[in-house]
């Protein structure tokens with residue numbers, strides 16, 4: 001299957017500072033990738049490279065195109081929601097809809113109206129009269145009504161209340177997503193998206209430190225709530241992280257068989273948040 005994105009040794013420097021350091025990963029059609037990393041890790045820089053908004057060295061192909069050289073062609077097939085929704089303050093909601101309908105052949109007005117019906121946004125309001133969260137809702141409704149092959153969401157729910165965040169991800173998964181589409185999401189609220197992800201990439205200091213499907217994560221990482229009597233045996237297997245919950249050690253293992261750790265206590269798949277914390281600590285140490 002042709003990759004929607006393939007990145008080989010992609011580097012990006014700002015002066016002496018390496019914002020992307022030999023980034024390699026690929027993403028197939030019909031996947032939902034969570035791109036997760038601490039502040040300043042290089043997430044937005046990587047997305048900008050994918051969107052052809054910044055130059056870089058190395059080989060990067062998006063939908064078979066060179067994002068920097070073939071940006072116009074790429075933009076026909078890619079939609080992007082930045083962490084700061086930029087819409088002119090003077091425009092009316094209805095005019096914003098008219099505008100996108102006028103400039104984008106793949107915009108579906110009916111769908112946009114359907115998304116807006118879930119909000120309190122009035123068609124005759126000006127953007128400046130909307131709350132921060134409502135501007136973000138309008139922006140998302142406009143973008144999700146465009147039939148794109150690749151949707152890139154950089155902190156899409158920043159500033160949105162929990163009710164809308166939940167319904168946004170439900171809509172994304174149930175109404176928007178299908179096997180022909182591919183989505184990349186960055187967010188610091190990983191627990192909110194983990195159930196919709198098919199793939200996970202962790203980035204730290206410009207380097208990819210984890211690149212797995214969620215199935216692979218479930219098969220190669222085990223979190224065990226270790227019974228007291230098995231603590232020494234568990235620690236001897238060198239867990240990648242140990243935390244305490246109510247005085248009991250919770251060990252995160254990688255590179256061991258499930259059968260090796262099963263007798264220590266209750267085994268489960270780690271949450272993305274716990275895996276992230278463990279990987280960040282491990283790679284800093």
Ligand SMILES: Nc1ncnc2c1ncn2[C@@H]1O[C@H](COP(=O)(O)OP(=O)(O)OP(=O)(O)O)[C@@H](O)[C@H]1O
Nearest residue numbers: 014017018019037038039040041042043044045046
């Ligand atoms: N235009 C620029 N000039 C110089 N340095 C930059 C520029 N843009 C980004 N950087 C640096 O590159 C690094 C990665 O920034 P980036 O915005 O990609 O991080 P991020 O992972 O998106 O972070 P956050 O989660 O805080 O949004 C940071 O150290 C940042 O200071």
